[in-house]
Amino acid sequence: MKLSKNHRRAKRKFRIRKKIRGTAEKPRLVVFRSNRHLYAQIVDDQAARTLTAFSSLNLEETPRINVATAKSIGEQLAKKALELNITNVVFDRNGYYFHGRVKALADGARSSGLNF
Numbered sequence: 001m002k003l004s005k006n007h008r009r010a011k012r013k014f015r016i017r018k019k020i021r022g023t024a025e026k027p028r029l030v031v032f033r034s035n036r037h038l039y040a041q042i043v044d045d046q047a048a049r050t051l052t053a054f055s056s057l058n059l060e061e062t063p064r065i066n067v068a069t070a071k072s073i074g075e076q077l078a079k080k081a082l083e084l085n086i087t088n089v090v091f092d093r094n095g096y097y098f099h100g101r102v103k104a105l106a107d108g109a110r111s112s113g114l115n116f
Contacts, residue, residue: 009095009096010095011095012095013094013095016092016093016094016095017092020090020092021045021046021090022042022043022044022045022046022089022090022092023044023045023046024044024046024047025088026088026089026090027042027043027044027045027051027086027089027090028042028043028044028045028089028090028091028092029041029042029043029077029089029090029091029092029109029114029116030042030043030092030094031091031092031093031094031096031102031105031106032094033065033094033096033101033102036056036065037055037056037057037065038055038056038065038069038070038073038101038105039053039055039056039057040053040054040055040073040074040077040105040109041053041054041077042077042081042086042089051081051084051086052077052080052081052084052086053077054073054076054077054080055073056069056073058076059072059073065101066101067100067101067104068104070100070101070102070104070105070108071104071105071107071108072108073105073108074104074105074106074107074108074109074110074111074112075108075109075111075112077105077109078108078109078110078111078112078113078114079112081109081114082112082113082114086114087113087114087115088114088115088116089109089114089115089116090116091106091116093106
């Protein structure tokens with residue numbers, strides 16, 4: 001029996017989440033990709049709350065979500081995180097492969113000052 005694409009991603013996601021935890025000192029940067037938008041948020045798992053978030057919905061116009069847009073989303077999220085004195089995070093790719101838009105978001109966040 002062949003597993004669906006979403007089921008395979010869910011299995012990867014649970015394997016990753018067994019190892020990754022976000023704390024108050026080092027929260028978790030989570031990425032979610034939908035067909036139309038790209039979302040990123042920084043989460044403290046111990047307190048079970050979102051510290052800050054940014055997505056393609058926050059942009060002035062909602063362009064096609066390509067690599068350049070993903071990089072700018074990462075940069076904007078990093079700026080918001082640095083305002084909250086968050087410099088170190090753990091990157092959670094949420095079961096997605098680390099290439100394309102997910103990698104561009106991570107590179108944008110790194111270039112704006114987040115360490116992971």
